[in-house]
Amino acid sequence: MCGMQTVYHARSLIDAQLVKDALEGAGIPAFIAGHYLTGGIGQLPACDLLAVQVPAAAWPAARALIHDIDARERAAAAADAPASGLPVGRPA
Template sequence: MKTAYDAQNLIDAQLVCDLLHSAGIPARVSGAGLLGAAGELPAIGVVQVLVADDDLERARGIVTDWDAGEIPDEEELTRLADQAPDDDVDLLA
């Protein structure tokens, strides 16, 4: 698993995670349990969105567009999902 996005907060991370899922990229939020240690940990990089190694490049492209305010519409998300490999990735492995 690789970091596709370093989130500012849990809501930000979940939005990106949902966006990636909509594009056919399995993703998960990591570090949500560490938010209770705020003040003890650095503010950035605690909450991340993780994807499989093979999906990293595509995920970062989608995140970059989203970060720039280019939110894909439903047609674009369908096109991206159709391009996704058909393999089942177990994110918890």
């Protein structure tokens, strides 16, 4: 495998940036694909424009990290506790 793999589909640019920052904080290089397309909202379909991508070799670690963050967010929401704000979209 080579190239970049999508690890997360974001709902907004802020959502994508938070996930990218979390990945990079864990030492995983990340890229936001589609961020230039957000300027075309109204002329383009407003869904699935943004994705966070990582190198194929880092995909398993990135996916595990995102699922861990998602599980913590769901637990915080279930407990009605303040959440960190990560992530809002959906893992790939």
